[in-house]
Amino acid sequence: MLKSVVRAVGTAVRISSATASTARALPLSCPTLCSPTSATSRPFTRSLWMLNSSNGASSGYRSKLFSSRVLQPSVSCGCGGLHTEGDKAFGDFLTDEIKEEVKIQKNKSLPKMSGGWELEMNGTEAKLKKSVSGEKISVTFNINNSIPPNFEEEAEQGQQKSGEEEPEIVSTPNFVIEVTKQAAKHSLVFDCHFPEDEMSHGEGEDESDIFAIREVSFQPEGDTEWKETSYTLNTDSLDWALYDHLMDFLADRGIDNTFADELMELSTSIEHQEYIKFLEELQGFVKCK
Amino acid sequence: MGVVLRNLQKVVRLRRARLRKDVDTLRHILGVQKFDVGIVCVDNHRIQQINNTYRKKNFPTDVLSFPFHEDLRPGKLPCPLYRDELNLGDIFLGVEFVMKQCQEESFDLHDALTVVTAHGICHLLGYRHETEEEWTEMLQRENYILSEYNRLTGRHLQPLMKKCDHSR
Numbered sequence: 370m371l372k373s374v375v376r377a378v379g380t381a382v383r384i385s386s387a388t389a390s391t392a393r394a395l396p397l398s399c400p401t402l403c404s405p406t407s408a409t410s411r412p413f414t415r416s417l418w419m420l421n422s423s424n425g426a427s428s429g430y431r432s433k434l435f436s437s438r439v440l441q442p443s444v445s446c447g448c449g450g451l452h453t454e455g456d457k458a459f460g461d462f463l464t465d466e467i468k469e470e471v472k473i474q475k476n477k478s479l480p481k482m483s484g485g486w487e488l489e490m491n492g493t494e495a496k497l498k499k500s501v502s503g504e505k506i507s508v509t510f511n512i513n514n515s516i517p518p519n520f521e522e523e524a525e526q527g528q529q530k531s532g533e534e535e536p537e538i539v540s541t542p543n544f545v546i547e548v549t550k551q552a553a554k555h556s557l558v559f560d561c562h563f564p565e566d567e568m569s570h571g572e573g574e575d576e577s578d579i580f581a582i583r584e585v586s587f588q589p590e591g592d593t594e595w596k597e598t599s600y601t602l603n604t605d606s607l608d609w610a611l612y613d614h615l616m617d618f619l620a621d622r623g624i625d626n627t628f629a630d631e632l633m634e635l636s637t638s639i640e641h642q643e644y645i646k647f648l649e650e651l652q653g654f655v656k657c658k
Numbered sequence: 659m660g661v662v663l664r665n666l667q668k669v670v671r672l673r674r675a676r677l678r679k680d681v682d683t684l685r686h687i688l689g690v691q692k693f694d695v696g697i698v699c700v701d702n703h704r705i706q707q708i709n710n711t712y713r714k715k716n717f718p719t720d721v722l723s724f725p726f727h728e729d730l731r732p733g734k735l736p737c738p739l740y741r742d743e744l745n746l747g748d749i750f751l752g753v754e755f756v757m758k759q760c761q762e763e764s765f766d767l768h769d770a771l772t773v774v775t776a777h778g779i780c781h782l783l784g785y786r787h788e789t790e791e792e793w794t795e796m797l798q799r800e801n802y803i804l805s806e807y808n809r810l811t812g813r814h815l816q817p818l819m820k821k822c823d824h825s826r
Contacts, residue, residue, distance in 0.1 A: 576698070578665055609660065613674035626668035 448657045456655050463652040470645050479638050482631050484623040495639055497632075499623070505549040506622050510632070512640040515542035517565055540636040546624060547588070555587040558595075559619065563633065580629040582615055660694060661685070667701035670753040673768060680772040684779055687806045690735065695782070696748035697775065705752035720759070720818075721774045722750040723781035730784025732795055749778035769815055776803045777818040 482488070486497040486508075497508040516538055541563035549556040564577035586601040604612055619625070661681050665672055677697070685691050700708070702718035710716040712724075726747035727736040738744050753767075756774055760767050777800060785796040800817035808814055 576664060579668070609663070610675060610678055613663065613678050616674050620671065625671065626665060630668055 450657050452657070460652060460656045463648055463655065467645060467648050467652065470641070470648065474641060474645065476638070479642070480631070480634050482628070482635060484628065486623075488635075490639075493639075493643060495636070501622055503551050504622070505547075506624075507547045507549075508544050508624070508632070509547070510542040510544040510636060512540055512542060512636055512643060515540040515636055515640060517541060538637065538641075539633060540640040541633055542636050543583075544632065546619065547590070548622065549590050555599075556590045558586050558588045559615070560584040560586075560595075563629070579626045582612065582619075585615060660691075662694065662696045663699075664697070665699045666704065667699055667753060669701045670699075670757045670767070672699060672753060676768050677771060680768065681775055683807060683810060684772070684776055684803060687803050687810075688779060688783070690746060690779075690783075692744055693736075694745045695779070698748060698750045699753045700750055701754040702752065705750055705755065708750055718752055718755045720752045720755050721778045722752075723778045724748045724750075725782045725784070732784040732786070732792075733799070734784065746779070746782040749775060749782065751775065751778070769813060772807065773804065773815050773818050776800055776807070779803075 479488070482497060484499070486499050489496040489498065493513045494509065494511045499506055543560065543562045546559040546561060547556045548559075560583045561580050562583055563579070564581050582604050584601050584603055586595070586599050588596055588599055604615075661678055663674060663678055663681075665674065677699075681695065681697055682691075685693070685695065705722065706716065706718040708722055709719050712722070724747050726743070726745040727738075730736065736743070736746075751771060751774060753771065756770050757767055759765070760770050780796055780799050780803075785792070785799055787793040787796050797817055804815045804817055
């Protein structure tokens, strides 16, 4: 299904999304970060052991290789913590990284959601709330782990293609919609997500809806935990007519493709803010300010 | 599988259940219920891209059909050998384009989408309108489909093709 056209352009979609989320990845070309294979690390370990044992522990000789400078802090600030040359380099790296991230930050303030949604933040969790004719609707998402991972070949292609361009990172969190009616005992809860092949950012064709419902269930109002004893409707094997009615139900409450797109933008912005905050905190911790 | 419906745009507020029901009715009229059909709703930008890629026409349009089977003869249903060949193909609906036309002509969007989809399904079944004869043959089929649709639903829909038109 849908393959007549989609199969012809599917490759283009993958290539176009290849550059995503490499901007803040640690530099792949950095040799110290290239994880060594066991084949290269083992001989080195063994030669150290041989060096040590051949001299013998009782000879009184201590290899200088073992007297690490790490144990002798080179900088002291009186905080009681460890300060090394590595920490200094780390701090400098973070200063540059924060500067870069602040530079690419589109806006200091978060983008507004259209449709009268009110935003509440609790750490990395965001909650959008509104009331429609007596019904309460809330949409909750967490920005942690909301950036889809890339495939290796995509990153390679992206690097070749994009050159110096800053790739764009998009946060696509799963989100939970809770609809509460005054007269109803339980809330109707929708577990939604952004299907992965929608990450093409407008380039090429793809075959998924912008967002999709994964599960639907009745849950006690406001409960943070998903009650496993409540019947949960999985949309994988659902009658599609019922699925469409559920999507129309959400659209009537302002949760449609436009909403999903704005949510993606908001989540991306929150994620970036939190990332910068984390870097600053990390910098403070490393430098011990 | 039936009808695989995808809404890839955010310009037009679609009623998915209504669109699916209408497409199902059209499949029923044509006796192609056992065949899958993909309906992909896109905006002007996307349909223009597809129109340009596959037809070298760099402008938006209302509908583009991509039949699954080759060597189709109008009026003859494909004879699939395997289950996964029970597929007519995909119809891309330029819902933004259709909506603008509806606004100009004060026409109901979903009625218009039904007419456009009927046109698209005819293409999936091998009908074309490049010559006068083909056009007449396709118009007759569309007339039949929509008269049946009107009889079943009580609506008053007219075929999309008013004149011999090569643009779609």
